[in-house]
Amino acid sequence: MTSETKVGLFTFFGLALLGFSIFMLGNFTISKGFDINVYFKNVSGLPAKSVVRLNGVEVGRVKELKIDGARVLAVVRINEGVIIYKDSRFAIAATSLIGTNYLQIDQGTAASGILEAGDSVNGLSLPSVTDMVADTMSTINNLAASIADNGKFASDLSATLENLRMLSGNLNELVFSLRPYLSSSMQDVSELTKASKQLMDKLDSGDGLFTALVEDKQMKEDVQSTLANVRQVSEDAKKFIGQMAQFRIFWEYDARYQPDGNLTESDLAIKFVPANGFSYYRFGISDMGNRDNAPKNDKDFRGKPNQIDARLGLYNKWADLQVGLIRGAGGGVLSLRPFYKAEALPLKTFSVYGEGTDFGRNRVINNKLFDKPKVAVGARTMITKNVGVGIRYNELMEKDARALQITGNLSFEDKELASLLGIAKLAN
Secondary structure: OOHHHHHHHHHHHHHHHHHHHHHHHOOOOOOOEEEEEEEEOOOOOOOOOOEEEEOOEEEEEEEEEEEEOOEEEEEEEEEOOOOOEOOOEEEEEEOOOOOOEEEEEEOOOHHHOEOOOOOEEEOEOOOOHHHHHHHHHHHHHHHHHHHOOOOHHHHHHHHHHHHHHHHHHHHHHHHHHHHHHHHHHHHHHHHHHHHHHHHHHHHHOOOOHHHHHHHOHHHHHHHHHHHHHHHHHHHHHHHHHHHHHOOEEEEEEEEEEEOOOOEEEEEEEEEEEOOOOOEEEEEEEEOOOOOOOOOOOOOOOOOOOOEEEEEEEEEOOOEEEEEEEEOOEEEEEEEEOOOOOOOOHHHHOOEEEEEEEOOOOOEEEOOEEEOOOEEEEEEEEEOOOOEEEEEEEEOOOOHHHOEEEEEEEEEEEOHHHHHHHHHHHHHO
16 A cells, blocks of 8 residues: 555545544534524514624624424524523514614513523514505505595595584584573683682681691601601512512432442432522431441441531532531532533533531441541532432542442422412511
8 A cells, every 4th residue: 555545545534533523513512602592473584694683782693593383483692691681572673674684682671580591582573574565555555446436535525524514503503502601601610719719718827627737747747757668668579579589499309329339328408599699508418318227338438317418508600619517517518610601401510529528527437437527529410400410439538438429419499489488478
């Protein structure tokens, strides 16, 4: 085989490998933006790749247009860092009468929440220019036909004018016949005005209960104070309702399986997430289940069962810190999400973490003294919205007890309990 043939084959296989890699990774990219789905009855000439503007400012592009049943689905890519509220108005607009169409977004209100990647909204479908021109021409044709219909339009117009002349004559006769009654009514109005003036004179003189109420300084202050309290209560209620709308509660179940020794541990907790966007509270029981007094085998270095677990969590997009009573002893857990900007859920939620607790440990477990802190490291991710998996290396500080564990996590949001607690707090 010649050198040229070898170089050609090497180049061919290299290009084939590059193409295969691009094909396999084509849908696994980290994009600086997020996609939302906008449904229309009619896109009215909106082209793919057209501009998306938020209150007139360009914030993205129309990524794809496709038929979804009886509607048209527009997949819209929004630039990173752009915030769009859920009640925003999506409509198709044009730069001019004959200009290019684009997708216009009129910003909604913050109370409705923020659109996230994968959310769907309904767009406002406007009639096309062709339909409006057709309706206008139809109206003009009907008007022309009415005018040309053997003089029918002119005849109806003449009849209308004749009716107006007759109505004017009848009104003149009516005014002439009512003149005596109108004179009497004017006299009655004059007397009523005189009586009203007398009443106002009495009020000005300070006589009567009404004047006393109006001029009472203490009553004026009481009314102003009451109105101020009503406004404050209204503002507090509005603020509280807005916070409770974003208050969330989750149930979490964690399981750990250690193949070396065939051992299983599990935790159950409830997590309260207020609307501040940076903290949460987690309460539960760790190492659930009653164990026999004797260890399961010589690899069973598990601690005490049914321990209280209470944590305060602080979080942002890329980090999560938990401190408190962790599995019955003081400690902390730090998690980092390096790929939080990714679109794919497993990569977006992938995290590495370290856990340290029980720093003053001095305990005998399965005839072995444990006098070093309990330290573990691991990694985990969510494969669906509610199910997560991971691995964990446990007891790094204790040589004989080190072991690899496989972890699983179930997480469910409890909207009914959140609503119930919100109503109870509002009642208080």
